[in-house]
Amino acid sequence: MTMDQIRDAILSGDRAEETYANLPVPETYRGATIHKDEIEMFQGMASRDKDPRKSIHIDDVPIPELAPDEALVAVMASAINFNTVWTSIFEPAPTFGFLERYGRLNKYSKRHDLPYHVMGSDLSGVVLRTGGHVSKWKPGQEVVAHCLSVELEDADGHDDTMMDPQQRIWGFETNFGGLAELAIVKANQLMPKPDHLTWEESASPGLVNSTAYRQLISKNGASLKLGDRVLIWGASGGLGSYAVQMALAAGAEPICVVSSPEKAEICRAMGAELIIDRRAEGYRFWNEDGTEQDPKEWKRLGKKIRELTGGHDVDIVFEHPGRETFGASVYVTRKGGKIVTCASTSGYMHEYDNRYLWMNLKRIISSHFANYRESWEANALINRGLIHPTLSRTYSLDDVGQATLDVHHNKHQGKVGVLALAPQEGLGVTNPDKRAKFETQINRFKDA
Numbered sequence: 001m002t003m004d005q006i007r008d009a010i011l012s013g014d015r016a017e018e019t020y021a022n023l024p025v026p027e028t029y030r031g032a033t034i035h036k037d038e039i040e041m042f043q044g045m046a047s048r049d050k051d052p053r054k055s056i057h058i059d060d061v062p063i064p065e066l067a068p069d070e071a072l073v074a075v076m077a078s079a080i081n082f083n084t085v086w087t088s089i090f091e092p093a094p095t096f097g098f099l100e101r102y103g104r105l106n107k108y109s110k111r112h113d114l115p116y117h118v119m120g121s122d123l124s125g126v127v128l129r130t131g132g133h134v135s136k137w138k139p140g141q142e143v144v145a146h147c148l149s150v151e152l153e154d155a156d157g158h159d160d161t162m163m164d165p166q167q168r169i170w171g172f173e174t175n176f177g178g179l180a181e182l183a184i185v186k187a188n189q190l191m192p193k194p195d196h197l198t199w200e201e202s203a204s205p206g207l208v209n210s211t212a213y214r215q216l217i218s219k220n221g222a223s224l225k226l227g228d229r230v231l232i233w234g235a236s237g238g239l240g241s242y243a244v245q246m247a248l249a250a251g252a253e254p255i256c257v258v259s260s261p262e263k264a265e266i267c268r269a270m271g272a273e274l275i276i277d278r279r280a281e282g283y284r285f286w287n288e289d290g291t292e293q294d295p296k297e298w299k300r301l302g303k304k305i306r307e308l309t310g311g312h313d314v315d316i317v318f319e320h321p322g323r324e325t326f327g328a329s330v331y332v333t334r335k336g337g338k339i340v341t342c343a344s345t346s347g348y349m350h351e352y353d354n355r356y357l358w359m360n361l362k363r364i365i366s367s368h369f370a371n372y373r374e375s376w377e378a379n380a381l382i383n384r385g386l387i388h389p390t391l392s393r394t395y396s397l398d399d400v401g402q403a404t405l406d407v408h409h410n411k412h413q414g415k416v417g418v419l420a421l422a423p424q425e426g427l428g429v430t431n432p433d434k435r436a437k438f439e440t441q442i443n444r445f446k447d448a
């Protein structure tokens with residue numbers, strides 16, 4: 001009943017602070033969880049065979065006490081990230097280790113150490129309650145959340161909050177994530193919901209948009225500039241679809257790597273012209289048993305890039321596949337260029353020929369999520385219609401397992417959304433005139 005009251009209030013469009021402050025908060029809520037007593041369930045299986053539909057549950061869980069710096073948010077929609085895949089298949093390690101470590105920090109962090117983990121690092125929704133130290137945000141405000149959770153008690157994090165020793169990814173390294181009817185975030189994770197987008201569209205960019213922004217645009221990442229040529233792996237995927245848009249918007253030239261003609265088409269729809277279908281090209285950077293790389297294949301990729309660019313190498317490689325591609329990425333970067341990496345989907349023990357790096361003065365730059373400022377700037381790009389959501393498909397909360405399997409098996413395009421309290425897709429737009437200007441761009445991934 002109480003959850004229905006919350007949903008009804010949101011759907012009514014009333015955003016008065018008193019309405020939400022006076023709404024009773026239920027004792028429990030539904031969320032997508034994994035269970036600590038099941039972390040061995042996929043033991044001995046190949047990654048691909050580990051099925052998130054078996055490990056993800058939809059449970060009723062209690063609402064914890066709110067800390068002074070937090071907000072309780074009614075979640076209208078959320079999204080699947082690759083960290084949802086890692087969480088659900090317990091790789092590279094079960095996330096309960098993160099929760100246990102966090103739990104040892106203080107009275108409020110202790111709440112996170114539970115036998116279940118409510119996952120999810122994106123949300124859009126409405127603030128229901130705020131803790132006593134929160135002054136900027138009020139019940140009734142429409143919000144999205146970025147996923148950087150920091151304590152900021154150490155000096156180290158005060159130039160760049162990603163450097164905080166207690167830096168965590170909310171919903172991955174903390175509990176009470178966004179794939180649920182309610183979520184708990186630190187108030188300094190909140191940002192305004194773009195008013196021209198639906199709940200599910202606005203929930204979908206958060207994690208990947210902020211990550212791509214730091215990785216490619218920020219001075220903490222590759223500092224992309226006008227005219228740069230950027231090789232973007234997984235160009236129609238979660239991160240890549242934002243990197244492509246940012247490169248184009250910044251006057252750079254993306255060279256998009258994808259694995260099917262459909263994905264190539266999506267890149268064209270975003271405005272990219274230079275596309276490599278890695279499957280059609282049949283690159284084999286590693287031998288059969290994955291022990292040795294073949295530099296001839298790196299050269300073949302480099303030649304293809306030069307064919308497309310009229311003889312130029314790339315200034316930046318946007319890296320995340322990791323082991324499979326890293327040797328090639330280092331090779332194809334131009335002299336003095338940058339390889340900027342934020343992940344290792346195919347394996348984290350990278351190998352590359354260091355001669356190509358040092359003799360050619362290339363630089364490898366590491367990047368991880370984004371600080372509040374970067375996330376805020378990335379969200380502002382969405383709000384201003386300079387970058388658009390890349391939502392292709394939306395599932396119900398009950399189907400989070402299937403949604404996660406799609407991403408695990410690389411069957412998706414762009415982002416996969418999840419409805420939480422929103423009863424259907426298409427709700428939540430409060431600025432239809434602004435939306436009308438961007439309708440085509442917003443819809444280009446839908447049902448792709």
Ligand SMILES: NC(=O)c1ccc[n+]([C@@H]2O[C@H](COP(=O)([O-])OP(=O)(O)OC[C@H]3O[C@@H](n4cnc5c(N)ncnc54)[C@H](OP(=O)(O)O)[C@@H]3O)[C@@H](O)[C@H]2O)c1
Pocket residue numbers: 081082083207208211233234235236237238239240257258259260263278320321324325342343344345346367368369370407410414
């Ligand atoms: N550090 C951070 O803050 C951060 C943030 C976000 C994501 N990540 C990590 O970044 C990775 C990608 O995330 P995402 O959201 O973009 O995932 P995604 O939506 O699955 O997209 C990744 C794309 O990369 C391509 N790819 C996958 N394996 C590949 C391989 N072996 N060789 C070449 N291309 C490959 C695929 O595109 P094609 O098949 O079309 O080539 C895939 O669609 C994940 O490991 C994720 O955990 C890290």
